[in-house]
Amino acid sequence: xxxxxxxxxxxxxxxxxxxxxxxELVRRAYDDLPAYTQGEIRGQINNYPEGCFVALxxxxxxxYCASMRLDERVAxxxxxxxxxxxxxxxxxHDPTGDWLYGYELCVDPAVRGTRLGRRLYxxxxxxxxxxxxxxxxxxxxxxxxx
Numbered sequence: 001x002x003x004x005x006x007x008x009x010x011x012x013x014x015x016x017x018x019x020x021x022x023x024e025l026v027r028r029a030y031d032d033l034p035a036y037t038q039g040e041i042r043g044q045i046n047n048y049p050e051g052c053f054v055a056l057x058x059x060x061x062x063x064y065c066a067s068m069r070l071d072e073r074v075a076x077x078x079x080x081x082x083x084x085x086x087x088x089x090x091x092x093h094d095p096t097g098d099w100l101y102g103y104e105l106c107v108d109p110a111v112r113g114t115r116l117g118r119r120l121y122x123x124x125x126x127x128x129x130x131x132x133x134x135x136x137x138x139x140x141x142x143x144x145x146x
Contacts, residue, residue, distance in 0.1 A: 014052035029106035043089030069097030
């Protein structure tokens with residue numbers, strides 16, 4: 001499990017105790033998107049805990065990312081976000097998948113511009129390298145697009 005600290009910032013694997021704080025963060029970060037349910041966030045963490053990270057500043061959740069492993073055929077095919085993520089639960093995670101698929105990343109608006117998003121992407125990259133995966137693919141929720 002990754003854990004890094006610099007001053008008052010810590011990046012670590014997300015835990016179920018973070019679910020409520022992650023939900024509040026996502027609402028602050030994306031007020032134009034439907035909020036995740038606590039069940040969806042629990043699903044993301046339960047389905048692939050190694051691929052979910054939080055950024056904490058003074059103990060408060062200020063960043064979150066969720067990822068899963070997918071087979072190349074699925075990761076690189078045409079798909080919608082709902083299809084590939086199992087409607088936001090991360091249930092399409094394939095433990096033998098050769099690609100890391102990042103499907104959520106958010107940073108608290110109060111700390112944007114601090115390169116926190118980059119730090120979360122670096123955690124994903126380190127995970128993909130540690131697992132010797134083929135690569136990383138990203139997808140995101142985009143209102144009004146399929």
